Each structure stands twice: as C-alpha cells, then as structure tokens.
Amino acid sequence: MSKTLSFPPVYQHAFLQASENLRQSLLLANRYQTPVTPVNYAVWYEYVSGDNQDLVNSIDTRLKKNDPITPEVTQYLYEKYVLMGMPERLSNTNNGLKLVVDNTLENISRVEAAASECNEGLTQSQVKLESCNDIDELKTLVSQILTNTQQITNSSGELKTELTRSTEEIMKLRQELEAVKEMARTDSLTGLLNxxxxxxxxxxxxxxxxxxxxxxxxxxxxxxxxxxxxxxxxxxxxxxxxxxxxxxxxxxxxxxxxxxxxxxxxxxxxxxxxxxxxxxxxxxxxxxxxxxxxxxxxxxxxxxxxxxxxxxxxxxxxxxxxxxxxxxxxxxxxxxxxxxxxx
Structure with a gap:
C-alpha cells in the first residue's frame, strides 16, 4: 500500500484494493474530464487511496470551490504531492554542481595559462642573465623577473580565492543534497520515517x-x-x-x-x-x-x-x-x- 509520502512513490496495495482504486480513479477522470494519462491516473489513484492526505486536501479544496481539474492542475499536483518536487530540486542541485565545476576548471585553466606565460618569461630572463655584463640590463632583467613572479603570486591568490568560493558553494550544494536525501526518507506531516x-x-x-x-x-x-x-x-x-x-x-x-x-x-x-x-x-x-x-x-x-x-x-x-x-x-x-x- 502506498501509505505515506516517499520518493519514488511506493505502492503495495493488494490486488482487490488496487482494482477498486482503478475503478474509482477512472470514474473521477471521466467525471472531471481529465485524460487518462499516467500523470492524471497517478493523481486520481493517490486521491482515492486516501493515503496522500496533502493531495486529498488540495483536490477537495478545489472541488468545494467548483474549480476545474485541468491537466495543468493535475500536472502541478503530481509534481508537488506525488514527486514532492524532487526532480526540480535534484535538477537545480545538479546544475549548481555543474556550474561550480565549470567555473573551477575555467579558473584553473586561466591560472595555468598565466603561469605558463610567466614561466616562459622567467626562462628568457635566465638565458639573458647568463650573458649579461651591463648593470642597466641587469636591472631590467631583475624588474622583469619580479613582474613575472608577482603575476604568478597574483594568479595563485586569485585561484585560492576562487577555490575557497567554490568550496563554499559545494558545501551548500552538499547540504541541499542531504536535505533532499532526508526529505526522500521522511514523512512531511509527522517528521517520522516514511x-x-x-x-x-x-x-x-x-x-x-x-x-x-x-x-x-x-x-x-x-x-x-x-x-x-x-x-x-x-x-x-x-x-x-x-x-x-x-x-x-x-x-x-x-x-x-x-x-x-x-x-x-x-x-x-x-x-x-x-x-x-x-x-x-x-x-x-x-x-x-x-x-x-x-x-x-x-x-x-x-x-x-x-x-x-x-x-x-x-x-x-x-x-x-x-x-x-x-x-x-x-x-x-x-x-x-x-x-x-x-x-
């Protein structure tokens, strides 16, 4: 029996009960002229079983107001009360993780490019130092070395800042995943396991x-x-x-x-x-x-x-x-x- 909210939904009705739920679901679908699609059937099945109280209350409220039960309404009820909003939350979390990974890889690539450029400059300075006999040229080379070194330091600092920010974002997303995981295990009304x-x-x-x-x-x-x-x-x-x-x-x-x-x-x-x-x-x-x-x-x-x-x-x-x-x-x-x- 699909006794409580869980994701994905769990149905364990006995044959006779499931058959009766089917009969009542089809009657309601016909009465309110909702096409018998998998989504609409799931909504009416949950309704007649009486196990999903939040969905029952929502439909009863609409029926008392004589509000139409359109496919748009049943789709909304299905996503909110049957799927419990899980696909959207998982999609948002997945997109968030992808964004963090993409940003981190972009920052690493940028720092690698800057480091490669600085390394090439330092290599050229090293070659020139080996044959340098002029004090002014030596000063110029030291200045270039300091500039390249500072660029590497700045790039490393920027990368560290970005990695810290990425770590914080990952921790937030991890908490969201934990919340989704806990929600999938918990009955929304009582706070007990579902x-x-x-x-x-x-x-x-x-x-x-x-x-x-x-x-x-x-x-x-x-x-x-x-x-x-x-x-x-x-x-x-x-x-x-x-x-x-x-x-x-x-x-x-x-x-x-x-x-x-x-x-x-x-x-x-x-x-x-x-x-x-x-x-x-x-x-x-x-x-x-x-x-x-x-x-x-x-x-x-x-x-x-x-x-x-x-x-x-x-x-x-x-x-x-x-x-x-x-x-x-x-x-x-x-x-x-x-x-x-x-x-």
Whole structure:
C-alpha cells in the first residue's frame, strides 16, 4: 500500500484494493474530464487511496470551490504531492554542481595559462642573465623577473580565492543534497520515517537476524475524527501521536508513518516484554491526553490508539512480520480498541 509520502512513490496495495482504486480513479477522470494519462491516473489513484492526505486536501479544496481539474492542475499536483518536487530540486542541485565545476576548471585553466606565460618569461630572463655584463640590463632583467613572479603570486591568490568560493558553494550544494536525501526518507506531516524508508530499515533488520519487535499503531475511529473536526485537526492528532513515538525512540528504536492513521515502531534489541511495556505507556499517555480545538479551550474528547506487536523469529520476512503485527492489531480493534495485543 502506498501509505505515506516517499520518493519514488511506493505502492503495495493488494490486488482487490488496487482494482477498486482503478475503478474509482477512472470514474473521477471521466467525471472531471481529465485524460487518462499516467500523470492524471497517478493523481486520481493517490486521491482515492486516501493515503496522500496533502493531495486529498488540495483536490477537495478545489472541488468545494467548483474549480476545474485541468491537466495543468493535475500536472502541478503530481509534481508537488506525488514527486514532492524532487526532480526540480535534484535538477537545480545538479546544475549548481555543474556550474561550480565549470567555473573551477575555467579558473584553473586561466591560472595555468598565466603561469605558463610567466614561466616562459622567467626562462628568457635566465638565458639573458647568463650573458649579461651591463648593470642597466641587469636591472631590467631583475624588474622583469619580479613582474613575472608577482603575476604568478597574483594568479595563485586569485585561484585560492576562487577555490575557497567554490568550496563554499559545494558545501551548500552538499547540504541541499542531504536535505533532499532526508526529505526522500521522511514523512512531511509527522517528521517520522516514511513507508519507503521504513521498509528498507525492516528489510535490513530481517537480513541481519537481530532480535527486534515490530509494533503497528492505528488511531481509533480516525475517519470519524476527520469528519467531525476536519482534516487539519486530524493532522494535528497525527503529529501529536508522532511526537510520543519520537520521545520513546531514544535514537535506537525506529519510528515511522506506516500510512494514513497507521504508524509503526521497530524496537531494536528489545525483548517482547519490554516492547509491550513501552507500547502500553505510549497507549496510556495518548488516551490520557485531551487535545483541544485550535484557538479554543474546547476538548475534542478522548482519542485512543490500538496496537499490535510481532517479534522477529528465525526466517521471518518483512511481510510475515507485518502480517502477524497486523493480525495482533486487528485483535486489538475487534476486542474493543484502545489496547495492545501481540502474536
């Protein structure tokens, strides 16, 4: 399931769900008369899946205003919310690096030419010195030598200045690349790892065979919360819960947005008992919180979360771990929500 923002997008919907998304996407494309191009289909697919909340909010806003959904609009939505602006940022960074390299090579070539010219002048002065017997001619030669030497010094200084400037530009571009790399791993709403990065971390842990546990969290009745108070408040609830996960990660465990209102944690080198205890603390603290409407002291009431835990076993794959955690989560939901179960 394409659960959260990632670049490139990750889709893991089951066959029936993907087929239903296809059906709904084609209906919307027909209703709003948008050609079924790969870009338009991707936008409507993301919309009906409900996983890309920023894109959903943007389209809903346009539909409420009766604004047309033109190919230009879908192209904009695709680049901003599906590709997350990555191609443009990567292109800008690539162009910046090319410019820095070109300028540096140009400066080096210029200094090499100046140095070659000065070296030729010094060689000529050396030849003349060997046969020089006149004091005035000697003074002229010394003056030429000093001039050539000063030119080399100036050119070296200019090159040093340009290289320093180039180094600073490269450092800025390096920071931009790091930011792009981090953005590709991070969910924009919660600041946690996105689904793609989470899947990579889970795969690494399974391949190493280390002891760890997977916890899937699902905020209870989240759709009703969105319907009652709006998506913006729903986003605030997700951000608050994400902050609880961050506070319990301790730079060891891994917290991620699994998708929609589902979040996940990987408890590394952590026994089941300890994982269960930490998960219970998170659940209790969230249930005890009384979130309020923005700009108001009115509480939205109790919001709870259900959780399911699975612990790594020999020959486990990411899929088998997720399936067991999902089964445990389903049991928590079926037994009344606001509880933790494990398998």
């Amino acid at each position: 689904r793609g990065a989470f899947d990579n971390e889970l795969q690494k842990l399974c391949s190493k065979g280390h002891a760890f546990s997977l916890v899937l969290f699902d905020i209870d009745k989240f759709k009703r919360l969105n319907d009652s108070f709006g998506h913006l408040l729903g986003d605030k609830v997700l951000q608050f819960f994400a902050s609880l996960l961050k506070s319990h990660s301790n730079d060891i465990h891994i917290a991620a947005r699994f998708g929609g209102e589902e979040l996940a944690m990987l408890f590394v080198h952590c026994r089941l008992e300890e994982t269960f205890m930490i998960t219970e603390k998170i659940r209790e603290k969230f249930a005890a919180s009384r979130l309020k409407k923005k700009g108001s002291h009115e509480s939205i009431g109790q919001v709870t979360v259900s959780a399911g835990i699975s612990t790594y076993q020999n020959n486990d794959t990411p899929i088998s771990l997720i399936e067991r955690a999902d089964q445990a989560l389903y049991r928590s939901k079926a037994d009344g929500r606001n509880q933790v179960n494990f398998i």
